[in-house]
Amino acid sequence: MSQELYYKTASELSELLEKGEVSSVELTQSVIDRTKSVDDRVRAFNSFDEADALFQAEASDKRRSENGALGPLDGIPVGIKDVLAVDGQPLTCSSKILENFVSPYDATCIQKLKQQGAVLWGRLNMDEFAMGSSTENSAMGLTSNPWNLDCVPGGSSGGSAAAVAAGETILALGSDTGGSIRQPASYCGIVGLKPTYGRVSRYGLAAFASSLDQVGPMGRSVADVAILLQGIAGHDERDSTSYDSETRSYLESMNSLEGKKWKLGLPKEYFANVSDPSAMEPIEKAVEFYKNLGCEIQEVSLPHTEYAVATYYIIATAEASSNLARYDGIRYTHRAEKFDDKDSVDIYCQSRAEGFGEEVKRRVILGTYVLSSGYYDAYYLKAQKTRTLIRQDFLNAFEEVDALLTPTSPGPAFKKGTKSDDPLEMYLSDIFTISANLAGIPGLSLPCGYSDGMPIGLQILGKPFKEEELLAIAQEFEDAHDYKNQHPNL
């Protein structure tokens, strides 16, 4: 075989499995071996259970030989961000406060993957409670960017992106509240999709900001992301915010759109914000590619863009301050050994002081503040109004164009430690991604080149519930380039 199994795509592997040229056990073992050889350097995983993965792989092989496979994901290893509940597995959210928690139930997306025979593989590192852009806010350890171990993998789904890029898994699930799938995907040179809000059930996703969170697929090719999205999408009666619609094959609907001449918009506010010109080159080339393909390219305006970061940090922190209140030292979380038991609130104070990291505390305090009586109207209510305007900006733009092309991040992956002391600087690395969460629209990041050897991502933003269009647009670019076969040297 020309290539190691662990660096093949799910689409390729699915075919090999079906032909009987490869077994899921071989594939899973290949991924396990790769992980064991590189993860001491990449440190993408918080934990993994080799025996459990092989057990699932064996079951898949047996099923395939007896009754046939359950679908394209049967037997394919999927790494899981440590924010999704898997029955019987640790669920830490990379936080000390959940260090000993084992989930007694499955998230809906996990249940779906199990039903389709996917091999659930390990717990992937992240910024604590998905709050961050570099995975440096993890209580479990630092993940490195496989392309340059001195750099961050991005975040918060940094473990997922790094594991996919390093061949430690074939596919991975991430979650995206303000760019947490797309930004690490761009930093690690892989494909990541944040679906439309409501496309994937949030049941079993430990909440950061409920109105912004979405679970999404990460992989090394556009088709792989389509396959994994297919596996997790759909209405769920356990999530009131999940969208009630028929599920379809994203791979098929994506392929049916091949060759369409798209109308693509360039939001001028985004291009005005790029500080690193070398990072812009691959983006400009990608735009040129679409133009040459016969797509219509036009500038569009998203006039409320400048308020997005402020709006986001009010809404996200407000929701987080309430969502994280359940981690209190009373039931299943870390409890401080010493607290004043005469003082009824001290158990909370001590346990949370010990259990939460700096960034989580910062956001909980910020969120508590913006919801306080007397400040609610000035902050939270105003932010909600601005959010409506931001969504309207996108809907207006989509009257003129099918999708928007932007950089995923203002620059490539940065060196560890360079932004961790400056939260504002860190927040700005999400400046191109957070609007999609505020607007609830889907967004995809696709490798489109390098800057100083570090991958650069092209972001494609699309109409609500039109994920197949984003996938089709991305597929055109991927077909004409070789980025999916380029891997970091480890």
Next chain:
Amino acid sequence: MEYEAVIGLEVHVQIKAESKIFTRCRAGFGYEPNTLVDPVIIGLPGALPVMNKRALDGIIKAGMALNCAIPDQCKWDRKNYFYPDSPNNYQITQYDQPICEGGYVEIELEGESRNVMGEHKKIKLTRIHLENDVGKLNHFSDDSLVDYNRAGTSLMEIVSEPDMHSGEDAFAFLTAIRQTMIYCGVSDCDMEKGQMRADANISVRPVGQKELGTKIELKNLNSITGVKNGINYEIKRQTNELRRGNVITQATWRWDADAGRTEHMRDKEDAHDYRYFPDPDLMPVKIDDEWRNRIRSEIPELPFDKQRRFMEEYELPYTITSVLVPDKKMSDYFESAAKQNPQQAQTIGNYVVNDLQRELYESGVSLDECKMTPDLLLTLVNTVDKGIITKQIAKAVFTEMYKSGETAEQVIERKGLKPDFDEDQVIAWCKEAIAENPKPVEDFKSGNEKAINALKGQVMKKSRGKANPQAVDGLLRELLS
């Protein structure tokens, strides 16, 4: 200077339901601790609330029965505070778009005596909203344990306008709510079991002043009588403070029922900032006419309406209705018999509130299980009406029927209670009575109507109670005319 009190109540009522509001998890009482739970109830990471539409039926019904408007949309908000009985450390409630708006509760104040209907008033409501209940803390010597079985069950909060002026008003308000809820099958409202809890906002002002005085929130009112006593105590306390020239500062006080006094709990500065905001996990609820009409059709006739109708349609005295109506099943029992023999409605009413209630109480049997059906009772009423047996005998027949489930005729037959004498015998006894009692005879003849009762008594005695008093009355009058 004269002072008056102004009182508003916040009443929490547990809604009877098979399952909890925001998950399908079962609801119930008396189960092993922490067995009625699931990831949502415990507040596990990733668990999401999903509204159980059926759980809203009860509160819509309650709202309609209390004359509220049911808006087309209501929404859910989070009330944030830390307490170990609250698994998420926020409560899902309704802040600015409640499910029931406005409304009023018709109350009856105590009358001059038990036989006299008291004054009726309408107490205005601000709103009723739904929220999820919390778990229960159990304190032991070394530690506290929490049981989440109750967590997530439906709790409604009825908020009144500051429209009451005494503990008696509040007492009548809670009694009326309780009866209405029981009638609608929404809740049993047993305060001792915590199914109904009330907090009062009490202020006092000089009579004639428009602005409200500074309010005190009074908690720990654990029974309807406690509400009355606590409020009356607090009114006196505040009035005395004002008389002494002292200023009331806004605070929360608690009623100590054992000590019979209120005590300071916390000042307003210590009050929580609940940081309400719309719950992003839940969609607003749309309520359409179809839903409203379905619930409206399920609302039974309400207690005061029933009472007025019984007094008018069956000419029942207030005293019977005031015993009958609070018990819906008893009222239905009465009516099922009275409908068949409206002329005897009052007699039927008497049997129900006296004999039947007594027998049920003594035998510990419920009305549903008892053998004395309304049809059976009618057989007894008819035998008395036809003069087959006397009312005195009927008492004994009733008891026998209650035990055996036989008709009145069967009991009379079996026990040989039917009078075995003819009219001539009764006439003979009447003549004897007249001869033996010249004084009452003389009195009656000189116009004292009541004197005939003494003669009647003598005849009944001679017949050992078996003679028909009406027949005796007629015969005596004939003989004396």
